[in-house]
Amino acid sequence: MTVEGYVITARMKITMTTVFLVQHAYELKESYESVKIIGVYASWASAELAVARLSLQPGFQDTHEGFSIDAYKIDEDHWIEGFVTPYDKDA
Numbered sequence: 001m002t003v004e005g006y007v008i009t010a011r012m013k014i015t016m017t018t019v020f021l022v023q024h025a026y027e028l029k030e031s032y033e034s035v036k037i038i039g040v041y042a043s044w045a046s047a048e049l050a051v052a053r054l055s056l057q058p059g060f061q062d063t064h065e066g067f068s069i070d071a072y073k074i075d076e077d078h079w080i081e082g083f084v085t086p087y088d089k090d091a
Contacts, residue, residue, distance in 0.1 A: 018071050020047040024054070026066040044069065 022038040038054060041047040047069045054060045055067070072078055 016042060016074060018073050020044050021070050021072055022047045022050050023068050023070070024060065024063070024066045025068070026063040038067075044071070 020041045020043065022041065023035060024038055025033055025035040028034050039047075039050055041050060051067045051069065055064050060067075
């Protein structure tokens, strides 16, 4: 049986299978973004409560649309490709 991010086996062993990552991002100026990892939570409801708490704080209250909640399965790769580092030739 599965209950929001957990697997419960016949022997009642509870195993967490999913966590919920809360982040906040907003644009500082053209091409620059501020991203904050707020926390990792065991349930979607806990993640939503974190957003509600922080939404009242200075800075966050003006950029409420910057919050996001994403579910991640445990013990799974979530970035499966390589990457390229962009750079500014004039910098």
